[in-house]
Amino acid sequence: MGAGKLNRPRGATRAVALATLLLCGTAPAWAHDSWFAPLPRTDRGEAVFAFGTGNQFPVQEVTIPLTQLQRSGCQGPGQRVAPMRWVADRPVALVLRSARPVPATAALTCWAQLHPIPIEIDDATVEVYLNEISALPAVRERWAALRARGVRFQETYTKVARVELNALEPGAAAAAPSSGGPEAVPGxxxxxxxxxxxPLRAGDTLRAQLLRDGQPLAGLPLELRSDLSPLGIWRQTDAEGRISVPVPLAANWLLRGVDLRPAEGRPDAWDSRFITLAFEALPRR
Known part of the structure; x- marks a missing residue:
């Protein structure tokens, strides 16, 4: 099929195998974030992204099966939301593009959500996982009680990734409301x-709001990482789900977090939602 077709045959078992690979110790990944990495645009001007999974930004290590893609979209100024299009499968990333060319003066916001995956994790890996996501005390206390009873860590996780692409030339921001940033994505x-x-520039402050099912999510730790340093900057969302964090360097950045909580209606199980936001901070003028 051509690049205009998003659907492409894949075996459903491959998605399960990927999850097992990432969380059961056969690959060096525990928090296993998934994120968009911008690639050169097409000749027609469509934005292109590598969508892959890795243990630590910016290195993508494992691809994402197309069948795992539940929904996706891109929106530029004055445009309606359009699903992303499949371009290629690579060993470490699924390559997707915007459905339409993006003017050089326009920014773009894109996102994807993956289907939920159930998994079991061994006790040793759970400890690493909880450290990687800076798990809240209530989560650690519940896990300690479950572990004391001999209960294995059973989790169903859902991943969401978002990317903000700067304009190639000065111009309008993508889908920008009066506050100056891109809009929330319903659903x-x-x-x-x-x-x-x-665009953000080195020395600016990143202000962002975290939403769960469209509502502000308070008290969740979020980490900001760059592709120039292995060290991250942690912040916890306030009562309105907001954080403010300095962006000290001109670099590619990833804001990441995991909302891990008891599963509704499933005693002793967990639900988690992963979120990443990729963006580039430009040099000071």
Missing amino acids: LALDLRVESPL
């Missing part, structure tokens, strides 16, 4: 909405 399990005017 996402988790969403990170940038409230700072874009």
Whole structure:
């Protein structure tokens, strides 16, 4: 099929195998974030992204099966939301593009949500996982009680990824409301909405709001990482789900977090929602 077709045959068992690979110790991944990495645009001007999974930004290590893609979209200024289009499968990433060319003066916001995956994790890996996501005390206390009873860690996780693409030339921001940042995306399990005017530059402050099912999510730790340093900057969302964090360097950045909580209607099980927001901070002028 051509690049205009999003659906492409894949075996459903491959998705399960991927999850097992990532969380059961056969690959060095525990928090296993998935994110968009911008690639060169097409000759027609469509934005292109590598959508892959890795243990630590910016290195993508494992691809994402197309069948795992539950929903996706891109929106530029004055445009309606359009689903992303399949381009290619690569060993470490699924390559997707915007459905329409993006003017050089326009920014773009894109997102994807994956189907939920159930998994069991061994006790040793759980400890690493909880450290990687800076798990809240209530989560650690519940896990300690479950572990004392001999209960294995059973989790169903859903992943959401978002990317803000700067304009190639000065121009309008993508889908920008009066506050200066892109709009929230209705229907996402988790969403990170940038409230700072874009593009960000080195020395600016990133202001963002975390939403769960469209409502502000308070008290969740979020980490900001760059592709220039292995060290991250942690912040916890306030009562309105907001954080403010300095962006010290001109670099590619990833804001990441995991909302891990008891599963509704499933005693002793867990539900988690992963979120990543990728963006580039430009040099000071």
